Amino acid sequence: MSAQALLEVKDLVTEFALREGAARAVNGVSFTLSQGEVLGLVGESGSGKSVTGFSIMGLVDKPGRITGGSVLFEGRELVGAAPEALRRLRGNRMAMIFQDPMMTLNPVLRIDTQMVETIHAHERVSARAARSRAAEVLTRVGIASAEERLLQYPHQFSGGMRQRVAIAIALLNRPALIIADEPTTALDVTVQGQILYEMQKLVREAGTSLIWITHDLAVVAGLADRVAVMYAGRIVEQGPVAAVLDAPMHPYTRGLLGSVPAANARGSRLRQIPGLTPSLLRLPPGCAFAGRCDAVSPQCAAPVALREVAPARQVRCVHAIASGVCL
Amino acid sequence: MSAPSVSVVPGDETPWRRLARRYAESRLALLGLAMLAAVLLLALFAPWVAPQNPYDLGKLDIMDSRLPPGSLGGEAGDFRYLLGTDGQGRDMWSAILYGLRVSLVVGVSSGVIALGLGLSLGVLAAYLGGRFEQLLMRIVDIQLGFPSILVALVLIATLGKGVDKVIFALVTVQWAYYARTARSAALVERHKDYMEAARGLGLSRPRMVLRHLLPNTLPPMIVVATVQIAHAISLEATLSFLGLGLPATEPSLGLLIANGYESLLSGKYWISVYPGVALLFTILSINLVGDQLRDVLNPRLAT
Amino acid sequence: MLVYILRRLSQTVVVMLVTSLLVFSAIFLVGDPVELLVSPQADQLEKDRARTALGLDQPMLVQYGRFLRNAAHGELGVSFVHGRQALELILERMPATLELALLAMLIAVALGIPLGMYAGLKPDSLGAKAVMAVSIVGFSLPGFWVGLLLIMLFAVQLGWLPSTGRGPVVDYWGLKLSVLQWEGLRHALLPALNLALFKLSLIIRLTRAQVRENVLLDYIKFARAKGLSRARVLGVHLLKNIMIPLVTVIGLEFGSVIAFAVVTESIFAWPGMGKLVVESIFQLDRPVVVAYLMITVLMFILINLAVDLLYSVLDPRMRLRAAQP
Numbered sequence: 030m031s032a033q034a035l036l037e038v039k040d041l042v043t044e045f046a047l048r049e050g051a052a053r054a055v056n057g058v059s060f061t062l063s064q065g066e067v068l069g070l071v072g073e074s075g076s077g078k079s080v081t082g083f084s085i086m087g088l089v090d091k092p093g094r095i096t097g098g099s100v101l102f103e104g105r106e107l108v109g110a111a112p113e114a115l116r117r118l119r120g121n122r123m124a125m126i127f128q129d130p131m132m133t134l135n136p137v138l139r140i141d142t143q144m145v146e147t148i149h150a151h152e153r154v155s156a157r158a159a160r161s162r163a164a165e166v167l168t169r170v171g172i173a174s175a176e177e178r179l180l181q182y183p184h185q186f187s188g189g190m191r192q193r194v195a196i197a198i199a200l201l202n203r204p205a206l207i208i209a210d211e212p213t214t215a216l217d218v219t220v221q222g223q224i225l226y227e228m229q230k231l232v233r234e235a236g237t238s239l240i241w242i243t244h245d246l247a248v249v250a251g252l253a254d255r256v257a258v259m260y261a262g263r264i265v266e267q268g269p270v271a272a273v274l275d276a277p278m279h280p281y282t283r284g285l286l287g288s289v290p291a292a293n294a295r296g297s298r299l300r301q302i303p304g305l306t307p308s309l310l311r312l313p314p315g316c317a318f319a320g321r322c323d324a325v326s327p328q329c330a331a332p333v334a335l336r337e338v339a340p341a342r343q344v345r346c347v348h349a350i351a352s353g354v355c356l
Numbered sequence: 357m358s359a360p361s362v363s364v365v366p367g368d369e370t371p372w373r374r375l376a377r378r379y380a381e382s383r384l385a386l387l388g389l390a391m392l393a394a395v396l397l398l399a400l401f402a403p404w405v406a407p408q409n410p411y412d413l414g415k416l417d418i419m420d421s422r423l424p425p426g427s428l429g430g431e432a433g434d435f436r437y438l439l440g441t442d443g444q445g446r447d448m449w450s451a452i453l454y455g456l457r458v459s460l461v462v463g464v465s466s467g468v469i470a471l472g473l474g475l476s477l478g479v480l481a482a483y484l485g486g487r488f489e490q491l492l493m494r495i496v497d498i499q500l501g502f503p504s505i506l507v508a509l510v511l512i513a514t515l516g517k518g519v520d521k522v523i524f525a526l527v528t529v530q531w532a533y534y535a536r537t538a539r540s541a542a543l544v545e546r547h548k549d550y551m552e553a554a555r556g557l558g559l560s561r562p563r564m565v566l567r568h569l570l571p572n573t574l575p576p577m578i579v580v581a582t583v584q585i586a587h588a589i590s591l592e593a594t595l596s597f598l599g600l601g602l603p604a605t606e607p608s609l610g611l612l613i614a615n616g617y618e619s620l621l622s623g624k625y626w627i628s629v630y631p632g633v634a635l636l637f638t639i640l641s642i643n644l645v646g647d648q649l650r651d652v653l654n655p656r657l658a659t
Numbered sequence: 660m661l662v663y664i665l666r667r668l669s670q671t672v673v674v675m676l677v678t679s680l681l682v683f684s685a686i687f688l689v690g691d692p693v694e695l696l697v698s699p700q701a702d703q704l705e706k707d708r709a710r711t712a713l714g715l716d717q718p719m720l721v722q723y724g725r726f727l728r729n730a731a732h733g734e735l736g737v738s739f740v741h742g743r744q745a746l747e748l749i750l751e752r753m754p755a756t757l758e759l760a761l762l763a764m765l766i767a768v769a770l771g772i773p774l775g776m777y778a779g780l781k782p783d784s785l786g787a788k789a790v791m792a793v794s795i796v797g798f799s800l801p802g803f804w805v806g807l808l809l810i811m812l813f814a815v816q817l818g819w820l821p822s823t824g825r826g827p828v829v830d831y832w833g834l835k836l837s838v839l840q841w842e843g844l845r846h847a848l849l850p851a852l853n854l855a856l857f858k859l860s861l862i863i864r865l866t867r868a869q870v871r872e873n874v875l876l877d878y879i880k881f882a883r884a885k886g887l888s889r890a891r892v893l894g895v896h897l898l899k900n901i902m903i904p905l906v907t908v909i910g911l912e913f914g915s916v917i918a919f920a921v922v923t924e925s926i927f928a929w930p931g932m933g934k935l936v937v938e939s940i941f942q943l944d945r946p947v948v949v950a951y952l953m954i955t956v957l958m959f960i961l962i963n964l965a966v967d968l969l970y971s972v973l974d975p976r977m978r979l980r981a982a983q984p
Contacts, residue, residue, distance in 0.1 A: 086884060088880060088883060088884060090875075090880075116883075116886050116887075116888065117886065118886070119883065119884055119885065119886035120884060120885035120886030120887070121886050124884070124885075125881075125884040127877055127880070127881055127884075129877060132876060132877035132878060133877045133878055133880075133881040134878060134881070135878045135881075135882065135896050135899075135900070136878070136900070136975070136976060137899045137900055137903070137973070137974060137975055137976075138895070138896070138899065139975075146885070146887060146891065146895075147885045147886070147887070150885065150886050150887045150888065150891070151886060182975040182976070184975070184976050195881075198885065498674070501914075501959055501960075501963060502914075502918075502956075502959060503914060503915040503917075503918035503919065505915075505918050505919055505921060505922070506918040506921075506952075506955065509921065509936070509937075509940065510948075510952060512940070513940045513948055586799065590801050590802075593801050593803070593804075594801065594802065594803055594922055597803045597922075598803075598922065598925060598937060599941070600937075600940065610801075610803075613803070613804055613807065617807065620807055620810070620811055620815070621810075621815060621822075623815070625811060628804075628807050629807075629808070629811075632801065632804035632807070632808070635801050635804065636796075636799060636800055636801065636804070639799040639800075639801070640795070640796060640799040642799075643795055643798060643799045644795065647795065
C-alpha cells in the first residue's frame with residue numbers, strides 16, 4: 030500500500046445479471062501496481078482476468094456491472110466515477126490493447142483517421158502535428174514506411190502488423206498504464222515473440238506500467254515483474270514472477286506449471302488438472318479449487334482469505350498458509 | 357467482450373418444447389399467435405359464424421345499402437348490421453368473413469405451392485451442384501432483382517384474370533425466395549459432420565436427403581414462409597384492388613376495399629375501412645409470429 | 660475499375676436482350692397480335708390488311724428482328740389508344756414518377772435511420788418499443804388501403820392537403836418537376852407518404868438490427884477504450900459500418916418504390932408511368948405495356964449496377980477486389 034502506487038484495486042466485484050442468476054466474474058480481487066511495474070495476470074478462460082481488465086477501464090457492458098470494491102488510479106476513484114471523467118482517462122492516462130487485432134480496428138476507416146482521432150479526443154493539436162506524432166509512434170513499434178501506411182486500411186495489414194498498430198494507438202498519448210488483454214494469443218508464434226520483445230522494450234523506455242493478461246505462463250516468465258494467478262474470479266496466488274514460477278504455493282499454480290508440456294519428460298503422459306472450473310453462478314462458499322485439488326481437507330469448505338506468507342507474496346490456500354513453505 | 361460462459365444444467369426437453377418455450381418468452385408474439393388463431397378460425401368457420409350469406413342475392417335488400425355500423429334493417433327490421441352495409445345492402449361483417457376466407461386460401465395455397473417448388477429446386481440444386489445449380493441460381497437472382505408487384509402485373513397482363521392465374525402469379529413471385537433459402541440451408545447442412553457420418557454408414561441418397569437434410573433446412577424455410585405468405589396476401593389484395601385480381605364472384609378483401617372507394621369520399625368510410633382493418637389484422641398477426649420465430653430459430657442468437 | 664464497369668455494362672446488354680425476347684414472346688404470342696394492335700371494331704378485311712401491313716404474317720424471328728431494329732431507333736411500338744409512340748408516352752411521364760419516388764425515399768431515409776438507430780441503441784426504452792411497434796404495423800399495412808385512409812383523413816376530413824393530381828409543373832432546363840414549389844409539394848405529400856410508409860418501416864427495422872449487431876463488436880469497444888466521445892463512436896465508427904448494408908438495401912428498394920408507384924399513382928390520380936401502365940393493361944394497349952416493361956427493366960439493371968459500384972466505393976475492402984480484372 031505504498032503512497033506512489035499507480036493503481037490500487039481493492040475487493041473489486043463485477044457481476045453479470047444472466048437469465049439464470051447473477052454470475053460473479055470478478056469476486057473480490059485486490060492488487061496494487063507501481064509506476065513502471067509489469068504485472069502478469071494469469072488464468073484460464075472464465076477465470077475473470079479479462080473482466081478485471083475491463084472493469085478497471087470502465088468498459089464492462091450490460092448485463093455486467095461493477096457491484097463492489099474500489100479502483101484507485103493515480104489517486105482517483107474510478108468505480109462510480111462520472112462517465113465523462115472516465116472517458117477523459119481512457120486512451121489518455123490508461124489505454125487498452127485487445128486480443129483480436131482483426132476485430133479491434135475499424136475496417137472502414139483509414140489508419141491515420143483512427144490514430145489522429147485518439148489524439149484529438151484528448152488534446153488540442155493541429156492535424157499536422159497529430160499526424161506526425163502518429164507516424165513517429167508507428168515507426169517506434171516497428172512499422173516501416175509509416176507515412177504510406179497511415180493512408181492504408183486495416184485489411185491491408187497482416188495480423189502482427191495490426192496488433193502493432195493497436196499498440197501504437199495505445200502509446201499515442203503517453204499513458205501511465207497499459208492493459209493488454211491477451212494481445213498475442215491470436216498471432217503466430219514467431220510474431221508473438223517479436224511483439225513481446227518490443228512491448229517490453231517500449232514499456233521500459235517510457236516507464237509505463239503494464240498489466241499483461243494471458244493464459245500462457247511462458248509469456249509471463251520473460252516479461253513480467255510480478256504475477257497474479259486468478260481462478261474462478263479470485264486471485265489465488267501473487268508474487269514476484271521468479272519466486273512464483275520456481276516455487277508455486279497454490280495447488281492450482283502448481284497444476285498449471287506441471288501441465289506445461291516442456292515440464293514433462295518426453296514420452297510420458299501429459300499431466301492435467303482433473304475436473305472443471307465451477308460455474309460462476311454457483312460458486313462454493315469455500316475454496317473454489319477444492320473439487321479438483323489433491324490436497325483438499327475439511328478446512329477448505331470455509332471461505333479462504335488471501336494471506337501474505339512471505340514478503341510481497343500472497344496465497345489463498347489453507348495449506349500453503351499453514352506451512353508457510355512451498356509444497 | 358461477451359458474458360462469461362456459464363455452464364447451465366441442461367434440461368431434458370425436446371427441440372419442439374424448447375422452441376415453444378422460447379417462443380412464449382415474448383408476450384407480443386403470444387398475442388400475435390392468438391390473433392392468427394382467431395383469424396384462421398373465423399375464416400374456417402365463416403359460413404357458420406357469418407350472420408348473413410353475402411353472396412345469396414336473394415337475401416339482400418337494396419334498400420339497406422350504405423347503412424352505417426350498428427344500424428337495424430333486414431326484412432323484419434330486426435337484423436343488426438354490425439359493421440354497416442355496402443353499396444348492395446350486404447352486411448359488411450359477413451362480407452369481411454367470406455373475404456377473409458378467400459384472401460387466406462389464395463395467400464396460403466400460393467405460399468405452400470411456392471414453398472414446395474422452391475424447397476425441392478433449392479435442395480436439388482445444393483445436392484447436384486454444377487451446371488444445374490449455377491443456372492438455377494442465376495434465374496433466382498434475376499427474378500429477385502425485380503419487384504414482385506411488377507412481375508405480378510406483367511403476368512396478369514399477359515395471362516388475364518382469374519383465380520388460377522392469380523395463384524400462378526403469386527407462386528411465381530414467391531418461389532425464388534424459397535429456392536434461395538433452401539439452397540443455402542442445404543449447402544450448410546450438406547457439409548456438416550452428421551452427413552458425413554450418414555454417408556459413412558452407407559445410407560442411400562434419397563434417404564439421406566429426406567430424413568436428414570430436409571428436416572434441418574426447415575427452420576429458415578418457416579421464417580421465410582411467414583414473411584412470404586403475409587406478402588402474398590397483401591399482393592393479392594393489391595391486385596384485387598386494382599381490378600386485376602380475383603373476380604367479383606369470389607371477392608377478396610382487396611375488392612371489398614375497392615368497392616368502397618367512392619363512398620369514402622362522401623364520408624361513408626365503413627365500406628373501405630373495415631375490410632382494411634381485417635386485412636391489417638391478418639398480416640400483422642402473421643408478421644408478429646414470424647418475427648418471433650425468426651429470433652428464436654436464429655442460430656447466431658442460440659445459446 | 661474501368662474494366663469492371665465495362666464488363667457490367669456488357670452484361671446489362673445481354674440481360675436486356677434476353678428480357679426483351681421474353682417480353683416479346685409473352686406479349687405478342689399470346690393471342691392474336693392483330694387483336695391487340697388494331698381497334699376492336701375493325702372487321703375481318705381491315706384485320707387482314709393490318710396483319711400484312713404490320714408484317715404479322717412473317718415468322719416470329721423476323722418479327723423479333725424488326726422489333727429490335729425499331730427498338731434501336733427508339734421505337735417500341737405505337738400506342739393504339741393514344742396514337743403516339745409508346746416510348747414517348749412513357750418518357751413523358753417518367754419525371755412525375757421519379758420525383759414522387761425520390762421524395763418518398765427521402766422521407767423514409769431521413770426518418771428511418773435516426774429512429775432505427777435510437778431503437779437499436781436503447782432497446783429497452785419506451786420510445787424504442789413504440790418505434791418498433793409502429794414499424795411492424797407500418798410493415799403490415801396494405802399500401803393501397805393506407806392511401807385511402809390518408810385521403811380520407813387529410814383531404815376529406817381535415818381538408819389540409821389535396822387528394823388527387825399533381826401540382827403545377829415548372830420547367831428546369833428541360834426537366835419538368837413539380838415538387839420544388841410549395842404548391843407542387845402539397846400535392847405530392849400524401850402520395851409520397853403513402854409510398855414511404857412501407858420503406859420507412861423496413862429501414863427502421865434494418866437499421867435497428869444492424870445497430871444491435873454492431874454495437875457488440877470489438878471495434879466499438881476499442882473506440883471507447885481510446886476515450887472517443889460517444890458522438891464520435893456512434894456517428895463515425897458505427898454509422899460508417901452500418902451504412903454499407905443499409906445503402907445497398909436502400910438502393911435496391913428504390914426500384915421497388917418505382918414499381919409500387921403503380922398503385923399509388925392510381926389512387927391519387929398522379930400522372931406518372933404507373934397510372935399509364937395500369938390504364939393500358941385494362942385497355943389492352945399492349946405496346947405501352949411493353950415499352951413500360953423495357954424501360955423499367957433497364958432502370959432496375961442500372962440501379963443494381965449503381966448500387967454495386969456504390970458498395971465498392973463505401974467498403975474499402977471491396978475496392979481492391981473490384982480493381983482487379
